Amino acid sequence: MRTRRLYRRSLAGLILLLPLALWTASGEGLLDYLRSRAVDETVVAACGRQDYGGSSWRIDGFQSWSGVLPAEAAAPGLNLQAASLPPGVHLLRVRVALRPGDAEAVKHLDRCELELADSRGRRWKPQPAPLKRREFPARCSGSLSDPPQVALEFRFEQDFLLPEDAVDDVAAVIRLGAEKPRLLRLQLR
Amino acid sequence: MSRLRALGWTVLALALLLAMRESTPNYDALVGPLVQRGRSGENLAGRRFEARVDAVHAARLIRYERRPDSVEQRDSSGVWLVVEASARATQVPVTLGNAQLLTRDGRRYAQSGRLPLSPPLLAARELQPGIESRGVLLFELPADALAGAVLALSENRLSRLDSELHIDLGLAVAPAPREFYDLVRP
Numbered sequence: 001m002r003t004r005r006l007y008r009r010s011l012a013g014l015i016l017l018l019p020l021a022l023w024t025a026s027g028e029g030l031l032d033y034l035r036s037r038a039v040d041e042t043v044v045a046a047c048g049r050q051d052y053g054g055s056s057w058r059i060d061g062f063q064s065w066s067g068v069l070p071a072e073a074a075a076p077g078l079n080l081q082a083a084s085l086p087p088g089v090h091l092l093r094v095r096v097a098l099r100p101g102d103a104e105a106v107k108h109l110d111r112c113e114l115e116l117a118d119s120r121g122r123r124w125k126p127q128p129a130p131l132k133r134r135e136f137p138a139r140c141s142g143s144l145s146d147p148p149q150v151a152l153e154f155r156f157e158q159d160f161l162l163p164e165d166a167v168d169d170v171a172a173v174i175r176l177g178a179e180k181p182r183l184l185r186l187q188l189r
Numbered sequence: 190m191s192r193l194r195a196l197g198w199t200v201l202a203l204a205l206l207l208a209m210r211e212s213t214p215n216y217d218a219l220v221g222p223l224v225q226r227g228r229s230g231e232n233l234a235g236r237r238f239e240a241r242v243d244a245v246h247a248a249r250l251i252r253y254e255r256r257p258d259s260v261e262q263r264d265s266s267g268v269w270l271v272v273e274a275s276a277r278a279t280q281v282p283v284t285l286g287n288a289q290l291l292t293r294d295g296r297r298y299a300q301s302g303r304l305p306l307s308p309p310l311l312a313a314r315e316l317q318p319g320i321e322s323r324g325v326l327l328f329e330l331p332a333d334a335l336a337g338a339v340l341a342l343s344e345n346r347l348s349r350l351d352s353e354l355h356i357d358l359g360l361a362v363a364p365a366p367r368e369f370y371d372l373v374r375p
Contacts, residue, residue, distance in 0.1 A: 163319030
């Protein structure tokens with residue numbers, strides 16, 4: 001009877017001590033992992049505007065194509081095959097407008113990325129697409145001749161190749177080096 | 190009788206300990222790549238990308254475009270093995286950072302770096318989720334090493350605890366090399 005009681009106490013002690021031992025050995029690593037997985041993002045509804053990194057951001061427009069691209073959109077010199085998209089692939093051009101609040105905000109735009117992400121966690125980076133060069137720059141930081149300026153609205157646009165099941169589900173994700181790990185998610189729809 | 194039983198348990202415990210000791214993987218096996226095996230023509234999925242080998246060609250020369258208006262060719266002291274493959278990312282953009290040929294004699298051949306990273310090369314592409322990219326992987330190796338070669342694909346050269354696809358190229362015997370493989374007009 002006494003032996004059985006001793007066994008039960010030992011078992012209860014093990015149930016208490018085992019999680020404690022695991023926590024002592026790897027609790028810090030688990031916390032680091034959870035911290036690294038946490039996403040600190042600000043979600044902005046379609047047509048909304050949001051401050052991020054000292055600038056005000058909004059989606060200015062987007063357009064999608066599939067199949068054979070319209071002749072006026074094809075880049076000069078490309079043959080018909082290069083100007084058409086494979087079945088099931090869509091080209092999405094996203095235009096973003098931003099307004100830097102001060103000179104510091106303009107500096108932050110040097111390390112800026114635009115990606116698309118869907119609700120399943122998939123992400124796409126901009127791709128060189130077989131379309132005629134756009135009327136707006138492709139980078140948040142503009143170009144030497146056309147840089148963003150304080151208090152003035154600046155537009156840039158980038159092209160993405162997406163599978164059919166993601167076209168209606170994606171949002172634009174803006175990351176600024178100075179704001180990491182915070183990011184801005186601008187809903188397209 | 191009870192002593193005999195105790196001895197039996199002891200022998201059994203020792204046998205179990207010995208079996209555990211012998212079957213415990215070494216450090217390299219514990220932290221090594223997680224190998225997924227498949228055959229040419231099959232879609233094989235790893236953690237971050239999927240890939241399929243569509244065709245394999247052996248050639249003595251490779252023709253490629255050095256600049257838009259200049260076609261050149263490269264020979265080899267062995268043969269060129271051209272693997273036509275398709276790949277796509279699963280969740281986030283990835284690049285095939287490591288493609289090697291594993292031969293029957295245990296050697297590993299890395300991709301040839303003698304050609305510029307041009308669009309036909311799969312290694313030059315950033316794979317996007319759900320978008321199939323087709324391209325070629327180029328290797329140079331002795332002609333007698335072709336038979337039984339296996340293609341190993343991973344995101345990084347040190348793919349520790351990450352997927353590595355091993356695709357049997359189906360070369361039971363070494364294929365006779367063609368005169369040249371044209372990367373400009375395959």
